[in-house]
Amino acid sequence: KAGVTQTPRYLIKTRGQQVTLSCxxxxxxxSVSWYQQTPGQGLQFLFEYFSETQRNKGxxxxxxxxxxxxxxxxxxxxxxxxxxxxxxxxCASSSGLADSxxxxxxxxxxLTVT
Amino acid sequence: xxxxEQPSEVTAVEGAIVQINCTYQTxxxxxxxxxxxxxxxxxxxxxxxxxxxxxxxxxxxSFLSRSDSYGYLLLQELQMKDSAxxxxxxxxxxxxxxxxxxxxxxxxxx
Numbered sequence: 552k553a554g555v556t557q558t559p560r561y562l563i564k565t566r567g568q569q570v571t572l573s574c575x576x577x578x579x580x581x582s583v584s585w586y587q588q589t590p591g592q593g594l595q596f597l598f599e600y601f602s603e604t605q606r607n608k609g610x611x612x613x614x615x616x617x618x619x620x621x622x623x624x625x626x627x628x629x630x631x632x633x634x635x636x637x638x639x640x641x642c643a644s645s646s647g648l649a650d651s652x653x654x655x656x657x658x659x660x661x662l663t664v665t
Numbered sequence: 666x667x668x669x670e671q672p673s674e675v676t677a678v679e680g681a682i683v684q685i686n687c688t689y690q691t692x693x694x695x696x697x698x699x700x701x702x703x704x705x706x707x708x709x710x711x712x713x714x715x716x717x718x719x720x721x722x723x724x725x726x727s728f729l730s731r732s733d734s735y736g737y738l739l740l741q742e743l744q745m746k747d748s749a750x751x752x753x754x755x756x757x758x759x760x761x762x763x764x765x766x767x768x769x770x771x772x773x774x775x
Binding site: 555584586593594595596599606607609641643652653654655656657658659 | 698706709752761768
């Protein structure tokens with residue numbers, strides 16, 4: 552079964568711009584979570600979507616938003632980019648069921664803000 | 666707050682055994698997971714402890730003690746390919762959020 556895919560893999564943007572990242576989960580998975588990974592802060596939870604609804608949200612400013620489509624594909628958007636938003640953005644899919652504990656990560660999108 | 670602390674770096678030689686600890690200051694979580702991440706790669710799931718005790722999966726074992734607020738990942742018969750970062754993680758019962766530890770970089774030398 553195909554794994555989690557993320558596009559694009561690399562992105563360079565300028566401060567003030569906005570960016571949209573895409574994630575396609577494993578077929579049959581209904582939950583998609585997004586994480587920001589930086590050397591200083593480690594893996595930080597952004598939000599989780601399940602069946603097109605945001606089920607959980609981390610402690611990030613409102614510039615970070617996301618959505619999920621009926622086919623479970625998810626997008627996250629960052630508006631008014633700041634230098635500190637440079638990071639690896641990872642998405643992970645899971646079944647989303649109460650007893651599920653394993654998350655399957657995509658390769659990530661490396662965002663560089665200049 | 667919720668935090669999971671890990672040593673930042675561990676080094677070992679091929680064939681050795683290494684233990685990566687995860688101490689936490691949180692309660693009310695479903696279980697403790699471990700993930701491996703090679704440089705430039707995505708985290709991959711290694712193991713899960715729902716209950717206290719030891720779980721063994723091949724060369725890797727994971728342990729959880731809720732009463733002592735800690736867990737560990739034990740890697741045996743180390744191989745060069747085990748050089749990677751290792752993260753512990755818990756899913757909180759109240760928020761259902763997955764919280765990751767600070768991560769441990771393991772370097773295996775020949």
